[in-house]
Amino acid sequence: MHTMLQQWALYLPDYLKGVGMTLELTGAALLVALVFGFILALARLSKIRVLDWAATGYVEIIRAIPVLILLFICYYSLAQAGLKLSGPVAAIVGLGGFYAALYGEIFRGAILGVDRGQREAAEALGMPRSVAMRKVILPQAFFAILPPATNQLSNLIKDTSLVFTIAVADIMFQANSALSQNFLPLDMLLLAGVIYFLFYLILSKFLARWELNVQRRRS
Amino acid sequence: MSNDVVVSARNMTKRFGNTLVFKDVSLDVHKSEVVAIVGPSGAGKSTFIRCINRLHPFDEGTLELLGHRLTGGKAKVPRAVLQDIHTRVGMVFQTFNLFPHLTVIENIMLAPMEVKKMPRAEARERAMALLEMVGLPHKRDIYPKRLSGGEQQRVAICRALAMEPEIMLFDEPTSMLDPELVGEVLGAIQRLAREGMTMLLVTHEMAFAKEVADTVVIMADHEIAEMGPACEVLESPKTERAQQFLSRVLKPEQAADDFVAARTASQGGDR
Amino acid sequence: MHVALHYLGVYGVGALKDIALTIVSTILSIILGVLAAAGRLYGPKALQIAIAWYVEIIRGLPAILQLFIIYFGFDQIGIHFSPLMAALIWLVAYGVGYAVEIFRAGLMDVAQGQREASAALGLSPSTTMRKIVFPQALVAMLPPLTSFVVLQLKNTTLLYLVGFADVMYEARLGVDATNQAGPLYVMAAVVYLIISLVIGRIGMRMERRAAAYR
Numbered sequence: 001m002h003t004m005l006q007q008w009a010l011y012l013p014d015y016l017k018g019v020g021m022t023l024e025l026t027g028a029a030l031l032v033a034l035v036f037g038f039i040l041a042l043a044r045l046s047k048i049r050v051l052d053w054a055a056t057g058y059v060e061i062i063r064a065i066p067v068l069i070l071l072f073i074c075y076y077s078l079a080q081a082g083l084k085l086s087g088p089v090a091a092i093v094g095l096g097g098f099y100a101a102l103y104g105e106i107f108r109g110a111i112l113g114v115d116r117g118q119r120e121a122a123e124a125l126g127m128p129r130s131v132a133m134r135k136v137i138l139p140q141a142f143f144a145i146l147p148p149a150t151n152q153l154s155n156l157i158k159d160t161s162l163v164f165t166i167a168v169a170d171i172m173f174q175a176n177s178a179l180s181q182n183f184l185p186l187d188m189l190l191l192a193g194v195i196y197f198l199f200y201l202i203l204s205k206f207l208a209r210w211e212l213n214v215q216r217r218r219s
Numbered sequence: 220m221s222n223d224v225v226v227s228a229r230n231m232t233k234r235f236g237n238t239l240v241f242k243d244v245s246l247d248v249h250k251s252e253v254v255a256i257v258g259p260s261g262a263g264k265s266t267f268i269r270c271i272n273r274l275h276p277f278d279e280g281t282l283e284l285l286g287h288r289l290t291g292g293k294a295k296v297p298r299a300v301l302q303d304i305h306t307r308v309g310m311v312f313q314t315f316n317l318f319p320h321l322t323v324i325e326n327i328m329l330a331p332m333e334v335k336k337m338p339r340a341e342a343r344e345r346a347m348a349l350l351e352m353v354g355l356p357h358k359r360d361i362y363p364k365r366l367s368g369g370e371q372q373r374v375a376i377c378r379a380l381a382m383e384p385e386i387m388l389f390d391e392p393t394s395m396l397d398p399e400l401v402g403e404v405l406g407a408i409q410r411l412a413r414e415g416m417t418m419l420l421v422t423h424e425m426a427f428a429k430e431v432a433d434t435v436v437i438m439a440d441h442e443i444a445e446m447g448p449a450c451e452v453l454e455s456p457k458t459e460r461a462q463q464f465l466s467r468v469l470k471p472e473q474a475a476d477d478f479v480a481a482r483t484a485s486q487g488g489d490r
Numbered sequence: 491m492h493v494a495l496h497y498l499g500v501y502g503v504g505a506l507k508d509i510a511l512t513i514v515s516t517i518l519s520i521i522l523g524v525l526a527a528a529g530r531l532y533g534p535k536a537l538q539i540a541i542a543w544y545v546e547i548i549r550g551l552p553a554i555l556q557l558f559i560i561y562f563g564f565d566q567i568g569i570h571f572s573p574l575m576a577a578l579i580w581l582v583a584y585g586v587g588y589a590v591e592i593f594r595a596g597l598m599d600v601a602q603g604q605r606e607a608s609a610a611l612g613l614s615p616s617t618t619m620r621k622i623v624f625p626q627a628l629v630a631m632l633p634p635l636t637s638f639v640v641l642q643l644k645n646t647t648l649l650y651l652v653g654f655a656d657v658m659y660e661a662r663l664g665v666d667a668t669n670q671a672g673p674l675y676v677m678a679a680v681v682y683l684i685i686s687l688v689i690g691r692i693g694m695r696m697e698r699r700a701a702a703y704r
Contacts, residue, residue: 064686066644068658069679076671161552165651172554179562186563193551193559200550274606305612316607320625320703329621330611362703382611 004187011178015191018174025091025160025170030153032096037103044108055104062101067159070094075166087168091160099156106148110141146211154203158196171195223250224283225386225417226271231280232291233266240266241441244280248386248434251415255422255432255449259464262438264421265313268388271419272308273301284308285385306334309379313391315371317363323374324350324359327381334382342381349377353407369400376407387411389420405431425468429453437461494673497664504657505681508646511656515581516639522582523589530594541590548587554648556580561652573654581642588638596631597623629700636693640686647682657681 043055062070074097075090085093114137122132164173171192179188226248233240241263248254256264270277271284279291285307287300318326327346331337337345350356353373363371372392379387389408393401405427412418412431422428428435428449435452437444437460445452445461456462530541548556560583561576571579600623608618650659661678665671 061683064640064683064690065679066647066682068647069675069682072661072671072675073679076665077675080670080672158552161554162648172552175555184566186559186566189555189559189563193555196552196555197547197550200546204546204550272610274610302612302614305610308610310607310610312603312607312610314603316601316603318604318607318622318626320629330613333617333621334612334614364704378611 004184004190007178007182007184007187008191011174011188011191014174014178015171015195018169018171019195021088021168021173022157022160022170025088025095025163025168026153026157028092029095029099029156029160032092033099033103033156036096036100038107040100040104041107041111044104045111059101059104062098065098067095067098068162068165070098071162071166087163087166090166091163091168095156095159095163098159099152102152103149106145106152107141109148110144111137113144114140143215146214147208150203150207150211154200157199157203161196224248225250225285226419227283228271229281229283231267231270231277231282233263233270233275233277239441241438243442244438246436246443246446248417248419250417252434253412253416253418253420253432254434254436255420255428256436256438257422257425257428257464258436258438258444259467263441264438265390267438268310268390268419268421272304272310272388274310306382307384308386308388309382309384310388311372311375311379311390311392313395315363315368315375315395317371317375317378319363322360322362323355323366326363326374327378330378331381346377346381349380350374352410353377354403367400368396369403372396372404373407376404376411380411386417386419389418389422391421391423394423423468425453425465437464439464493668493670494677497660497674497677500660500664501657501677501681504655504660505685507654508643508649508656509685511577511581511646511649512639512643515578515585516642518582519585519589519638519642520635522586523593526586526590527593527597530590531597545587545590548584549591553584553645554651556584557648557652573649573652576652577646577649577654581645584645585638585642588641592631592634592638593627595634596627599630600626629697629704632693632697632700636690636697639689639693643685643689644682 040055040059043051044059046052071091071094074085074094075087078085078090118136118140119132122136127135160170161172163170164176167173175188175192179185182188224247226246228244228246231244232242244263244267246254256267258264266275269275271282273289273296276293276296277291281291282289285304287304289296289300318329321329324343324346327349328339328342331342331345332339347356347359350359353376355370355373355377358366358370358374363374366374376392392408393404396404401424405424408418408420409427409431420428420432432449434446435449436446437452437456439460444464445456445458452461453465456465526541526544529537530545531538533541557576557580560580561571561573564571604622604626605618608622613621646656647658649656650662653659657678661674664674668674
């Protein structure tokens with residue numbers, strides 16, 4: 001126990017650098033996923049058939065492919081095809097692209113979930129579709145989005161742990177390099193576990209409570 | 220009307236946490252008597268009849284039914300007693316609660332086969348007879364989702380009757396139904412009443428209560444406001460609370476006037 | 491392109507291993523998951539809390555970290571697993587964490603009115619569970635169970651990192667040998683895509699059959 005804490009203290013600065021990288025990747029990938037996901041949702045809801053098909057195809061295919069392979073394709077396969085992305089950029093593209101499919105489905109579900117009566121009421125008042133979307137549908141959909149979106153964010157953070165395989169220096173990468181120096185894999189992996197679990201607790205407990213408060217204030 | 224009492228409630232009181240649901244309810248139901256419980260929403264009517272077949276426990280008072288004596292409070296009712304009560308008391312719910320994964324006839328056959336170990340063929344025959352009675356024999360192999368509300372409730376009545384209960388409890392059986400479907404369910408209940416079934420019925424249908432019930436109980440503000448022979452209570456209520464309630468449900472336009480008057484008064488009436 | 495074709499055979503063998511592991515771990519996870527869900531809902535308080543925390547830890551830690559702790563971490567305290575053993579233990583440990591929640595949510599999804607109606611008819615709690623609650627819960631559980639199987643399949647991609655010779659492992663070896671990262675990784679993606687779609691199709695068919703009454 002004593003030596004474990006000593007080792008933790010010794011490597012903590014490295015881990016903190018990894019935390020920085022993990023958070024940056026998460027933030028950037030989340031941004032990509034939200035923007036691209038919203039576009040995908042609109043495309044799937046659009047009346048233009050081709051857009052709907054393209055977006056549906058993208059979502060169905062990407063969701064069925066393991067994240068690790070997507071990362072490898074973004075990093076190694078694209079490089080062979082002449083598009084060389086740095087590790088972090090490949091990670092952001094891979095994770096962002098994957099989570100865009102998931103966020104797109106969340107957005108689509110939330111928009112469809114808004115009561116039909118709301119749409120009809122907006123139409124009956126003579127609002128154009130875009131105004132109805134902005135002023136009536138989206139504000140209501142927003143609160144249906146929060147819980148699943150938070151849930152996926154917590155999955156995204158966990159999935160960033162795969163980027164060490166494409167040489168990005170995140171928490172997991174630091175843990176691996178530490179354990180190859182001191183040959184104490186359990187101790188070093190547990191430290192990473194503590195950090196990831198803290199992220200998870202913050203997201204699942206505090207955000208869940210905040211959401212509950214928001215919802216309570218609205219009802 | 221015979222004189223043997225089958226349900227006897229004495230000073231029953233029920234709370235959910237700190238919220239009072241009803242207090243001091245005392246009531247006797249005789250064999251073949253039809254008791255209708257009416258009153259404003261939130262008066263504790265539904266919870267009261269759920270306490271009678273012990274779907275909910277109650278906190279104070281005693282309840283005697285079918286030879287069992289239950290007391291309020293934490294004490295657990297023995298499983299065998301509970302089982303006996305549930306087997307001999309039938310219940311029909313406001314929301315029907317048919318089993319969605321079973322067909323109409325399977326819904327009716329399940330309890331006799333599982334609880335009374337009735338052979339399948341016999342259970343089937345009896346279920347068909349019940350469906351004939353409510354006019355739905357052609358729906359026997361359909362899932363409940365495909366039925367109208369009125370049909371679902373008639374099946375739910377069959378399901379309860381299949382256990383040959385000695386007492387039937389109805390918890391607002393028509394309040395979830397479209398107006399044009401209310402009649403078919405009330406018809407089935409009325410028929411039971413004529414055949415001498417002992418019934419407790421929570422309802423909002425005043426005209427029906429007057430026609431079918433021997434006794435009417437008006438519950439308001441968590442207690443019994445008035446109780447007596449149906450015509451007497453509904454036509455010339457004695458207590459002020461009962462009069463108030465009845466004037467509201469029987470003369471809606473009067474209630475609207477009262478509402479306007481009350482609002483004008485509360486705004487100071489200075490216009 | 492023809493380079494990739496040489497790898498079709500080894501990919502096939504690797505895929506079969508992934509499929510076998512997915513099936514075995516799913517079955518074990520479901521059995522243990524049902525027991526754990528029962529404990530979580532109806533067991534003694536201490537057991538409920540223990541299972542709740544187990545679920546939190548499995549859901550809170552990255553998959554790869556869990557696998558590494560079992561394979562590399564346990565090695566530090568003298569417990570050594572073969573790659574296959576570590577893979578199986580991890581997939582089941584992970585699967586149980588998710589299966590518990592699927593079963594719990596499924597059982598709680600059944601309306602309270604169903605239990606009341608069943609009790610009012612005199613059906614015993616065990617009959618109520620068998621005849622009323624479980625058949626309905628199963629229908630609610632099928633969609634998440636399908637996603638769960640796909641998740642387990644995708645989790646097998648991580649196993650090459652502990653030296654388990656599956657599709658990913660062969661892909662890595664192939665890339666090292668031929669430098670053909672493009673076709674080889676895309677082909678791995680296609681293998682997983684096809685298996686995922688097949689699982690999804692099977693799940694959908696089961697759902698349609700089970701939910702005929704809805």
